[in-house]
Amino acid sequence: MTAAPRMNAPDGHLIQRMPVVRGRLTADAPLAPVTWFRVGGPAEVMFRPADADDLADFLAALPAEVPVTVIGVASNLLVRDGGVPGVTIRLGRGFTDIAADGMTLNAGAAALDLNVAMVARDAGIAGLEFLSGIPGTIGGALRMNGGAYGRELADVLVSATAVARDGRRLEFSHAGMGFTYRHSAAPEDCIFTGAILRGEPGNPLEIARRMAEISDKRADSQPVRSRTGGSTFKNPDGHKAWELIDRAGCRGLSIGDAQVSEKHCNFLINNGMATAAQLEALGEEVRRRVFETSGVTLDWEIKRIGIPAAEGSTAQ
Template sequence: MTAPAFPDLVPDLATRLPELRGSLKANAPLAGMTWFRVGGPAQVLFEPADEADLAYALAGLPADLPVTVIGLGSNLIVRDGGLPGVVIRLGRAFSDIAQEGEIITAGAGAADVKVARVAGEAGLAGLAFLRGIPGAIGGALRMNGGAYGGEVKDVLVGARGVDRNGRILDLSLADMGFTYRHSAVPDDVIFTQATFRGTPGDVAEIQAEMARITASREATQPVKSRTGGSTFKNPDGHKAWQLVDAAGCRGLVMGKAQVSELHTNFLINLGGATAAEIEGLGEEVRRRVLETSGVTLEWEIKRIGLAA
């Protein structure tokens, strides 16, 4: 499915932002930037040169122009009609990782697995759980990402971000307002960096823990498929996958989208699926779970954009 092109805003934005150093692209395809490999284009795709460039852009963009940020696209469905406004992608400029003593500093675009690896090589325990989260640090901050017994809130010292007015913010752990898979930081804040604290540990033991996490993921999750990670949050007192399984949804197919037969809290693009098919399948799963168990599943995957 091909989404219609949006009006080209790039010439106007280039005029408004003469000192911009990052790149602006009109009607940029986004499907290839998401793990599901679906979705329409960004009206404007902006890849900032650094944090200062991001702040400059946000301060100068029209206040009524929608702004959306994406990272590695792992926990994301971009709908088939694409995203109006400006889509900000934090690329290489935000992927640096540094370690000093017990402190790990990582850009919001750094892959969680790479942060876990740096910590492990430095003999810092406590961050191995990041090996089990398929995404980038920015998303982990936004969702208080967690897996295999650990959560971001357990190791975070602080974070940096830029708000919609271009103000650079330094945020403490308390400022993050973490709860289960949620941060209370306003949605318009774009995280740019995080600082974590590990605890001294044995390198071999930490690396063995990460190897166990890797083996567990490969044995129990469809990691080699076009998927988006855990689809639904675990409701209080329940596991989402068990509710989905009990509702008879294992292997359920809608078009070219399927509920994984290996792990029922994962949706899969079998090849050629539309975003509408994947989201529609998720909604059908929610309907069946509510019907059979009385529990309303909440999406963990973020769904953004316009229907085609």
């Protein structure tokens, strides 16, 4: 038994092979409107599971040859112009709950990092203020050991839950996550569903003050009102990515409407009509110039997904 395809899906569309779900399946779902860059092609099929059981049942029944991609709020994501083949999974309301218990928080993978920090503040749990400076979700923070302002998820994680590509339910201890800088060693094909985080006793007013400081620092140093994807490159050992980019003369560099931010040159900006291809090409040009001037290879921090569409343009 398969789920009914959307009326506008052509015969033979992948959605016609999808298992029955309690959540929502959409054919050729636009992705550009949900990404912070506002670029990219559609998802061949978008699945928004109702809850973890729905997700596990779906993956267990999904043919093994169908590729699966997971996205969150798409704040640190570049979707290529050709779109994303297979099934794109985006967790929603069934994964946003946040509950405090003593000095621990149980947070769904789709919970916004800012919301987790706010619940911790209200519960008098200190040590999670840094999450307010990460514009993403707990699921994304788990995948890349998200961090900001001197702390990272590895500092506060107790354990995490996930669903494997074959539908098995998984649980990871802190050690099992294998955290390193902006990376976790959890299997790439598992989908995080939640986490338990631990802080320490704190005064809600003092916690609120630290969160306000983080908010002010972000606004002062980052192009938070622009169409951007957050930090573009990881900091190499012994270096700051933005300093290497600046020394390579890349501040303000552009390809079409894709530009290296003048305010913080480890951010790329869509000034209006940029394509994903232009943004990615600009990032690669920055990497080339940084290596040419410093001998350091920058690694992408932004996750790039999907297939490209042919497009050529030149740096200015």
